[in-house]
Amino acid sequence: MRGCLAVLALLLASFAVHAADEGEKVVLIVWDGLRPDSVNEKDTPNLAKLAARGVFFANHHASILASTEVNGTVLATGCHPARSSVIANVEFRPEIEPTRGFNTEHVEEVRKGDGLTGGKYLKVPTVPEILRKAGRPTAVAGTKPVAFLFDRAERTDEEGAKNPVLFQSRTLPASLAAKLKEKLGAFPPPADSTKAANSEEDLWTTRALLETLWQGDAIPDYSVLWLSEADYAQHGAGPGSAPALAGLKSNDELLGRVLERLEAAKQLGRTNILIVSDHGFSTIVRAVSTPDALVKAGFTASKDFLKPPQKGDILVVGHGGAIFFYVTQHDAETIEKLVDFLQGLDYAGTLFTREAKKGTFALADVHLESEAAPDVAMGMKWSNEKNEAGVPGTLVTEGAKRKPGQGNHASLSPYELRNTLIAAGPSFKQGVRSTLPSGNLDVAPTVLAILGEKGGEAMDGRVLEEALAKGKTPEGEPATTRLETSRETGHGVWKQYLKVTTFAGKTYVDEGGAELTPKP
Numbered sequence: 001m002r003g004c005l006a007v008l009a010l011l012l013a014s015f016a017v018h019a020a021d022e023g024e025k026v027v028l029i030v031w032d033g034l035r036p037d038s039v040n041e042k043d044t045p046n047l048a049k050l051a052a053r054g055v056f057f058a059n060h061h062a063s064i065l066a067s068t069e070v071n072g073t074v075l076a077t078g079c080h081p082a083r084s085s086v087i088a089n090v091e092f093r094p095e096i097e098p099t100r101g102f103n104t105e106h107v108e109e110v111r112k113g114d115g116l117t118g119g120k121y122l123k124v125p126t127v128p129e130i131l132r133k134a135g136r137p138t139a140v141a142g143t144k145p146v147a148f149l150f151d152r153a154e155r156t157d158e159e160g161a162k163n164p165v166l167f168q169s170r171t172l173p174a175s176l177a178a179k180l181k182e183k184l185g186a187f188p189p190p191a192d193s194t195k196a197a198n199s200e201e202d203l204w205t206t207r208a209l210l211e212t213l214w215q216g217d218a219i220p221d222y223s224v225l226w227l228s229e230a231d232y233a234q235h236g237a238g239p240g241s242a243p244a245l246a247g248l249k250s251n252d253e254l255l256g257r258v259l260e261r262l263e264a265a266k267q268l269g270r271t272n273i274l275i276v277s278d279h280g281f282s283t284i285v286r287a288v289s290t291p292d293a294l295v296k297a298g299f300t301a302s303k304d305f306l307k308p309p310q311k312g313d314i315l316v317v318g319h320g321g322a323i324f325f326y327v328t329q330h331d332a333e334t335i336e337k338l339v340d341f342l343q344g345l346d347y348a349g350t351l352f353t354r355e356a357k358k359g360t361f362a363l364a365d366v367h368l369e370s371e372a373a374p375d376v377a378m379g380m381k382w383s384n385e386k387n388e389a390g391v392p393g394t395l396v397t398e399g400a401k402r403k404p405g406q407g408n409h410a411s412l413s414p415y416e417l418r419n420t421l422i423a424a425g426p427s428f429k430q431g432v433r434s435t436l437p438s439g440n441l442d443v444a445p446t447v448l449a450i451l452g453e454k455g456g457e458a459m460d461g462r463v464l465e466e467a468l469a470k471g472k473t474p475e476g477e478p479a480t481t482r483l484e485t486s487r488e489t490g491h492g493v494w495k496q497y498l499k500v501t502t503f504a505g506k507t508y509v510d511e512g513g514a515e516l517t518p519k520p
Helices: 004-017 045-053 068-077 107-117 127-133 145-150 157-162 175-184 199-213 231-237 242-264 290-296 332-342 440-451
Strands: 025-031 055-057 138-142 165-167 170-172 222-227 271-276 282-288 314-318 322-327 348-353 376-380 382-386 392-398 421-424 432-434 479-488 492-503 506-518
Touching: 025 068, 025 242, 025 440, 045 055, 045 242, 045 271, 045 421, 068 127, 068 145, 068 440, 107 145, 127 138, 127 222, 127 440, 138 145, 138 199, 145 165, 145 222, 157 175, 165 199, 170 175, 175 199, 199 222, 199 242, 222 242, 231 242, 242 271, 271 440, 282 382, 290 314, 322 332, 332 348, 332 376, 348 492, 348 506, 376 392
Parallel strands: 025 222, 025 271, 055 432, 138 165, 138 222, 282 392
Antiparallel strands: 055 421, 165 170, 271 421, 314 322, 322 376, 348 376, 382 392, 479 492, 492 506
């Protein structure tokens, strides 16, 4: 195999030769959980070289919640979570699952949701759906099941040949799974994330895309490759750990495979490559059980409704760096008591309610106000402290699944909300480090603009004109604002804030936090 740096050297020459073909193809590669400070010449030499020769978005943002299914849907649709309807990895929608939260990317629950809504589980179209409707070839491959949300429609074998989808070992059409198994063997078992990177599963998925879903030299107009690293090993061993660094190395080598495959198909210079992450990452310093704390304080709260809930009963759904609280019948008295209780916890971060109250922000302030939204949402406390590997950013996490020293996300920490976007290709400028604010919300409209398809104008994100070779930087300067609210409680004075930046008519959340000043 040719060294990837040599391939990258060919990349610029190819762009020059094929400038007339710019925008014909896009490959979106998701490095799950990649922090922007993980991109360097030592750990990710190929990606660092690509960033230096393309555009590095140094002020890029994940959407809230900073988690996989939320930002996977944002990347696919270009729409805010409340508008698409996916606001968390796990949600409580009693019409789909009446006793507990369900995983929003699980096929069976998604199919049930589509059945209940006339195919509107996602309320807005995705980029692959828009392109497929326009008759353009696409391919989606993911080590993780979130890839299913990009293009979930059932399809015939004939349709699947033009628009195949792979999510873990499952496929659309279903017949594709047998072909992949015959060619590549069975989908590998996951690695022990506390000891190793999930390299084998990511390699299998990448080979499936490059060797089967991409047929010969006929590279699809739009492809998605979702890798499980660096998320997988960071969860198990923490950011900066040996397994996490191995995950970065593995992804970097897979990037080389993609570039070499494009070169072999003589499509490299016609292809725009976007490397993006769904969120950043922090290191856990403490794990807590909020349902236990609520019960001890006299609330009726649990993670499952084992019997029909009564008015005021609380279902608690944890997301690591955030918690959702669903109050039965939206009982106002219970909600007031719940907010007061949470504002007394030493690990509570920013609080959101369906309607803003004194001392909270509204769910709509961070675009989480879906029909199935919780009554109260809470981000966990975070800090700038460094872990044992010297990587900054720690948080308190909900639940016993993760332990101190391991990694997690979904809080309002800047280490989780600031994520990675790197773009290179004939449609992009070369050698640019953009400090203008951008977000995952902007990726889908930018992709459609590059491909010359309509639909991006109906999305919530913007086209990243400042990065495009023929684009014009939007006028005006970014404006950063600190929103604050406070209230006196029985515990003391509660203060919380949101730091947001507005640019080109769009608002990006930089961070959020809270502080309780106890009564003397």
